[in-house]
Each structure stands twice: as structure tokens, then as C-alpha cells.
Amino acid sequence: MCMATGKTPGELGLYGFRHRKNNSYKDIWIAHSLMVKEKAVWDYLGKKGYKSILVGVPPSYPPKKINGWLISCFITPDSSVNYTYPPELKLEVENLVGEYVFDVVFRKEDRDRVIEEVWEMTEKRFEVIRYLLQEKDWDLFWFVEIGLDRIHHAFWKYFDKEHHLHEPNSKYKNVIRDYYKLLDREIGKTLKLINEDTVIAIVSDHGIKRMKGAFAVNQWLIDEGLLKVRNSLSSGKMIKFEELDVDWNETIAWAWGGYYSRVFLNVKGREPNGVIRISEYDRVRDEVAEAIKSIRGPNGEKWDTKVYYPEDIYPTAKGDKPDMMVYFDDLYWRAAGTLGHPSNYLPENDTGPDDAVHSEYGVFALHLPGMNKSRVVDTTIYDFAPTILKLFGLDDITVSMRGVSLI
């Protein structure tokens, strides 16, 4: 949504998919379309009478009204719900491709099944896209293919010789390459349907790189005396944080897993059984951050761990923000929120097989009609919304945005 609104996660009050509900210890909410309060590019365009088609732009479930057509994204529960705007569009989609596929469960052992499902999903999506491109009026057409992300996560270790779990000469070593070929073919077929006056952009909302492992952050917090639990963790059985019997009156900090970790502090007057006095908050947070930054790898190697405070990196930090956002070893190590592991350094992701992590820099390519020379630009995700608005002559709206138009 940063890309579509030009706003930061702090302004959107969205820091990922999972969020803590009102400073509670265990209640959470998941980001969905109705939580987005800022206007997106298509909202501004709609007001001027321009029509948009959106396919799979997260978070777009439940489907909201737009001036145009919409098919919701990978957070959609399944195809039994209403997933289009207008609702009648669902029938058109299903007449065309049968059951529409939103996402694929990729963290499972049956890799052949993952391949089959990702291919089916992507082929169906492009068929729907080509149908919409031809059958509907549109000024902006924006679609997201989640398959590329899933393929990277599921098959990275088979081609990357540097991956710690690399399997040489696996039958899966070309899956990612083959998927790029599929995308290339599908995009090629699709571009043939578009006239020459159309501006084309290819963008991603994150990069990807090999995962070096998962770091059991809550186990580390216990080792440091910052998290106190009454459970015995020596049985070798994995336990979820939600299942723990935490001694909150003795707990300073706890964390969530993910490609980046969210660390929470137990603050008096904020959490139900808070212990950190408000006047001590800044000092304690700095101390915990310093301790996290000093964590070394499994062989004593230095890590390039980054700790961010939301209100430091965003102009404002609304909503249910974490106290810290942590990139273990510059995201090479994902965070495992679970406990009961024999070591704090896990070779595999704790929630199912996953070979890759998200990285800070994504891709950006823009082609304007008549362009005959390429150039490289320095850009951020915040420049995308102003660029699109500028293309439609809506420069005045972009003034309040953090990014700037690239054209």
C-alpha cells in the first residue's frame, strides 16, 4: 500500500500483516483492505473520472468500491466469498477460468504440488488479465502476481550454491528460472494486446535473497533474562509463543517472528501487566536495542543487525506499532517466534520450509511511449504513486507526498 498511496507504514498504521490489538499480549488483527484509510492512486483517478482495474493488489480483500473493476488479493480466504468489485465480475472470472486461485500454500514438503499449483494460479491470472484488458474500459491497470514471491521462497536452495541447505543437481534447480520464463511468455502475450501509447511499469514491493537461517528470538530473550516463562522448554518440542505461560510481572520484552522481527516492551500503563516505568522507556528500549545489535552468528561471526524505532523512521507512527523492528543480519536471518529449539540458530524456518528472505531493495522499471534510451534512476517505493499521478496530470496531489515523480 506504500506504493499505491505514497504513504509510509507509519502514516498508514500498517507495519506488516499481523498487528497487536490495542497493546494486548496475545490478541492480534490481520491487515485487510478496510484498514487502509489513506487514498490510493486509483481513488484520486476515480474522482477525475478515470477507470482502474486492480487484480491482486494487497490488501484488497474485502473488495472495496472503485471506479472500475477489482479482483481481490492473496489474503482472500477462498473463492467461495465475494472477491470482486462489482460482485457480478466474479461470474465472468469463473466462466473464463473456473475456480480462481488467490495464493498457494508454499511451506509444505510436497514440492511437485507447489509447482503445479503456482503454474495453474499464474496461468489463470494472466488469462483473466488479458480478458479484462480487452473487455473493459480502463485508464490504469494494476496487477500483482504473487507466484514469483512464492516460487522464490519454495525453491531458492535448489539453485543457489551458497545456500546452506543447497542440494546440488536437484530436479528443482531450474524451477525459478522456468517460472521466470513462464512470466516472460505471459507478459509478452499480454503486452501484444496493449497499444503503443501505454506506459508500462514493472515493480516489486520487496527484494529477495537466500535465507541463512532462523533466529529464535524469544529463546534469546529468555537467555538474556528479558523474558520469563514458567514452561519447561527442554523437552525438545516446539512451542508457540501464544501457548507459553509468561510471567508478565517479570518480563521486559518479547518478540514476534517473521522476515523481520517485531519486539515489544512490557510498559507500565500500556500493557496489562507492564513493568517498565514510562520514565525508563527510552533507556530500556535503547539498552535492549544495543543488546540485539550485539548478537553474533552461530560461529561467532559479526552480524549486521538493524534495529528501527517506528517513530524515528516515519514522519508519524500511527496505530498498533511495535517498539522495535529488527532486521537480523540485514534480513539474512529471519526471526522465529517459537521456542523449544535445541539452539537459537535454526537451519530451517520454524513455520514450514522456506529458503528465502525478503530484502530491502525491489525492482523498478518504467517504459514511456517513444522512449529510445534507457537511464538508471535512484528511487524509493514512495516515488511510484507521485509518478503515476503525474502521468495523469494530477501533480497537485503529489505535493503532500514523501516521494517525487520520476518524470
Added chain:
Amino acid sequence: MSFVIWLTGPSGAGKTTLAHALEKKLREIGLNVEVLDGDGIRSKLYPDLGFSEKEREMHNRVVVEMAKLLSKNGVATIVSVIAPYKKWREYARKEIGRFVEVYLRCPLEIRIKRDPKGLYAKALRGELKGLTGYNGIYEEPENPELILDTDKMSVEEEVEAVLRKIK
């Protein structure tokens, strides 16, 4: 159960400035925060309410009740009202569980110089009678949790001093 920070002091002592600085800091920490501002409550709820002792008492009761309800429901509440009479602030202390009374002390000549609402200028010209802290009553608190000499402290120092008093 959250807490109430009750800022008291005459006009121009720096209540509003401190209230907003505290609000910003507490929000940054991630607390739910509400500021109950005397002028705000008067203009929104009771636009016709005057400044007689009885009317001020009624206003005070409303503020205490709101602060109590908010803090009971987990909202850190900053009250920024003149509340010139000691007995009402004592009433607030009795009614509210976690209560931090902060007295903002500031010499008259500085308050006249600051005069954010132009009230002292009016009073000096004789157009305003009974201005709290000038020609109207202001009873200094006897045992507040904190006294801030706002002519000698920066807002950051004041915020830090108040936060240290929140137990």
C-alpha cells in the same frame, strides 16, 4: 487502569504547552492518550458556562468524571485546567486512583509577558475582572506530586520530570 496527570496553574503558566508535549511523548511510547483542556470542554459541552464559583465547580466535576472514566478504561489522561480551588483538586485526587498533580509555577511578570490568550492585557486595562492568578483567586496546591518552575525549565525537562512521577 491508566493514570491522570493533572496540570494546574494560572493562565500563562505553560499548561497547554506541557500538555501537548506530554501527549506527544506518551503517544510515541504507544499509550492511548487524551488531553482534557478546560477551554475545549467549555466551548464544546457548555458554551454558555460562566466563571462564577458554582459554574466553575460544575465544570470541575465534569472534568473529574471524564478523567476518571478515561483512565479507568486504559487511557492516559492529561488534564489541563486552571482549577483555582484546592478543595476541587483534592476531590479529584480522592476520586481518581493513579493521580499526579503537577503545579506549574511562574512569576506574574513572566505570565504577563507570555499572555497567550491576551487575558492579562485585558485585565491590566481593567476590562477583565477576576482573572485567576492576577485579580482572581488561585489557591496554590499544598502537596502536589511535582512543582515545576516553568520560567526556569525547558519543556523537555518538564516532560521528563513529570514522567518520573508516574509510578
